[in-house]
Amino acid sequence: MLDVQSGGILLPVFDSVRALAFVGDLSMGQPTDHSLRTGWIAARIAEAAGLDASIGDTVREVALLRWSGCTANAAGFADVFGDDVAVRLAMLEARPGWAEAREAPGDAAALMRPLAQTHCEVSGEIARILGLSTSTETALRNIFETWDGAGLPASIAREEVPVPVFVVALAGDLEIFNRVYGLERALELIEQRSGKRYPAFLADVAARNARDWSCAMDEASLADFDAALITSGMRRDARAELIADVIDLKLPWMTGFSRAVAMTALACCARLGLDEAAQACIYRAGLIHGVGRAAVPNAVWNRPCALPAGAWERVRLVPYWTARAGKQTGTLREAAELASYAYERQDGSGYFRGADARALSLEAQILAASVAWVALRSTRPWRAALPSDAALQTLRHEVASGRLSGDVVDALIAEAGRSVGRPQKSATQNSLLSVRETEVLRAISRGASNKEAARELAISPSTVRTHVESVFRKLECSTRAAATLKASAMGLL
Structure with missing residues (x-):
């Protein structure tokens, strides 16, 4: 079996960053090229403002990762505001009274500070894990600070805040306001924030160039964005597991789920004799199969009972968004396409395609069974984790109903039985925690x-x-x- 324990599966950092940018855009209710467009604008602001080239590289990385902490505080946003996706959309679009619908009483800044702290700490940690520069990590840890000191979480101001924070904030505002309200209104809103959210000289640079940038950006392709945004720091490799961990942060009860699916699918794949290329692809697919969950509010996932039709339709689109992620994530394209079949079933009753056995590859059948097996043995808001015997019985029923492949389930069960009694790594072995x-x-x-x-x-x-x-x-x-x-x-x- 492919060895993923020693070094994990490596990806170019740029592909990991693009995948995380995609997840972040979904979390914020934004079009899936929002972070790409923001990075494109940010790079031009930095250049037009005469900032050092190293700052230009930092703003590219920060623009792509600034929403990478969104899954980490999604549960907190849901607790405070209800719909974590909708309220973030309203916040970014500066909709009047966006915070008035919050469910918890109290001062808005006091409510937002712990959410900002979580976001900043996680996004900074992501940059560190990816091996990006200290300047990128520092900027992400301060991404919500403002020029006038009214930002979060530390309320630092002016020169205390890294310049890339202001550049990216301005670029994000220009991208969103221009798209939602048109250029003239966008410039009015930026002028209102000038000297507050970001320094006036940067806002002036944006105002002078916004029209030309808007036209050029609308003509750019994904390949153009890639060429404009990649930095030397994103040309190295990093472990693909980070994407899975960030995806699972959205719902605390999902912690470790994507890794478990990937390992289960890999073991089943090896038992069925697939080659290492297929094993690597299915392992990556297991890691990223939950990308699309970011588009669905936490309140939907946390319901203790059956979903109403409207909510169920949003859930059905989760694998669709995962498939779309493959269109802009480079070497993850093949894995994302496979991952989007995770909820298809042999009899055509799955989603989002409703594909049946004729359209499902062996890898897709393995992934679907692996997701089902791990989910059955995991605690969910609507039920407790099933014991192994009950989970196996449920899988057998799925086979009898024509929904899952019998050969795949047999291999999965055999592999599960083989793992029983294996020596487990001690919690203290090679660990700094007791x-x-x-x-x-x-x-x-x-x-x-x-x-x-x-x-x-x-x-x-x-x-x-x-x-x-x-x-x-x-x-x-x-x-x-x-x-x-x-x-x-x-x-x-």
Whole structure:
């Protein structure tokens, strides 16, 4: 079987960044080329303003990754505002009263600060994991700060804020306002934010060039955007698992799900004798099969009962968005296409295509069965995790109903049986966390409060709090989402 344990599956950093940009755009309710267009504009602002070339590279990377922390605070946005996708869309478009629908009372800045802290810490951690420059990481950790000091989370101002933050904020405003309201209104809104959100000299640069940039950008192709946005820092390789970890942050109860699907599909693929190229593709597909989940509000996923028709239609489009991601993610194109078949079924009852057995490759059949197997054995808001025997029985029923391949399910079950009794890696082996700290982190990473983790582990809430503080200190994090992401990347969860 393909060895993914030692170094993981490597991707060009640029492809990982583009995939994360796609996820971020979906999370923010934006067109899927929004981050690309923002980066294109940001690079031109930096050049026209006479900024150093290194700053130009930073703004390209920051523009593509500025929404990469959106999955990390989606649960928080849903708790405060209800629909995490819709409220972000309204926020970016500067819709009047966008925050008035919040469900929790209190000062807006106080409500937004922890959400901003989570976003900034996670996006900065993503840049670090990808091996991007310190300047990119620093800018992402301050991405919501403003020129006048009214930003979040630290409310620093002027020269304390990295210049790329202002360039990217301005570029994002110009891209969104021009698309939504037209150029004249866009420039009016930017003028209102000049000297507040970003320095006046940058706003002036944008105003002088906006018309020419708008025309040129509308004529650019995806290949043009790629050529304009790639930097030397994005030409290296990085582990593909990061994309899976970021996807799963959207729903705490999904922590580790995409990795588990990828490993299950890989093992089944190897048992059925597929070659290493097929194994690599299906492993990548397992990692990224949930890309499209970012487009669906958390409230839909968290419903404890059956979905109404409108919500179900949004869920059915999840694999569609995953397929679309393949159109702009370079070497992930083939894997994204395969990933979009994760919910198809042999009898044509799956989604989004409604494809039947005649249109499903063996790899697609393996992926579909693997997703079903891992999901059945995972806790969901509407049910508890099924024991292995019950999950196997359910898979057998799916085969009998003509929905899943019998040969694939047989191989999956055989591989699952083979894994029973395998020696498990000790939680402390090669780990900076103790066994108990790992148990606590695993519980809170899946959305448990301190009290819930205490009940689960039969310890006191104060002991949980002590362990959480120790985990944060050791991982150099201050939020649960960042600790989860970092621990996942280090193989601690």
